[in-house]
Amino acid sequence: MKEYIVTKHAIQRAVERLGQTEQHAPHHLKQLMQTAFYQGETPGPNGFIRKFYxxxxxxxxxxxxxxxxxxxxxxxxAVPIPFADEVAQVIKRKFAKSERDFKRKERALSIEIAEFNVELAQHRLSYAKAKSPKVRESLSDKISELETKVGRIQFELDEAIKAFNAIKEGAAKYL
Structure with a gap:
């Protein structure tokens, strides 16, 4: 247990600001120091390093x-922010709007991916049934084109999800 020296100024401030009696203030401050957390330090005006706990x-x-x-x-x-309730309401409304837009876009992209996957499955089935090399080559081109489209839409969906999560985290900080 580290032993600290309590200055007269600290005793006066403990009496004034913490409501301690003058005889109990030094012991109280030493007790607080035993469980206080170090926060940082700054140089004081007289050149000494002040440490904050x-x-x-x-x-x-x-x-x-x-x-x-x-x-x-x-x-x-904490200083009350003027218009804090109004700001919170605006943020809630904007977040609700972005959530609706996100859900609408997510639903549309998911449906588009599902439709392309159905078409892709049909072309793969036709490819498996086809015997002619010409037909197989044509179906292979269509399959690769559809896979590219599905990949592009999936990337767009992933980006929309990332953007919405960023909005959600930002709104959570203020609400």
Whole structure:
């Protein structure tokens, strides 16, 4: 267990900001430091490196230089965004619209792929039944052309799915 020195300023801030008594503040701050998580460091105005530790359970940030706790404060409260409800409603509507468009496009492309697969199966059956090399060559060309079309449509469908998933993830961040 690392031992920290608590400055008078830190004690005053613990009394002021955390509601601790002056005699209990040093012990309280040392206890917080034992379970606080290191967040980073910045150079201070006097050249010392300030290290920041966050204690998430109590929503407290501690600032340390070397082994001295120099100040303490609560996490800043989230500032309410003006028009947050209206923005959320707009995002929901836009997401619902993109979801409808995606489902419509996905359904159309899936149907198109299924129809080409039926046609492809018929040509493969005809190819298997055909005896003439000329007919087989003609059917082989049609089969390869249909396979190319199915591959192109499948690629288009995959791209639409990726685009919709990106939209879904983006909307989830705001909602």
């Amino acid at each position: 966050d204690h998430f359970k109590t929503k407290t940030r501690l600032v340390v230089i070397g082994e001295k706790i120099i100040t303490v404060y609560k996490f800043p409260e």
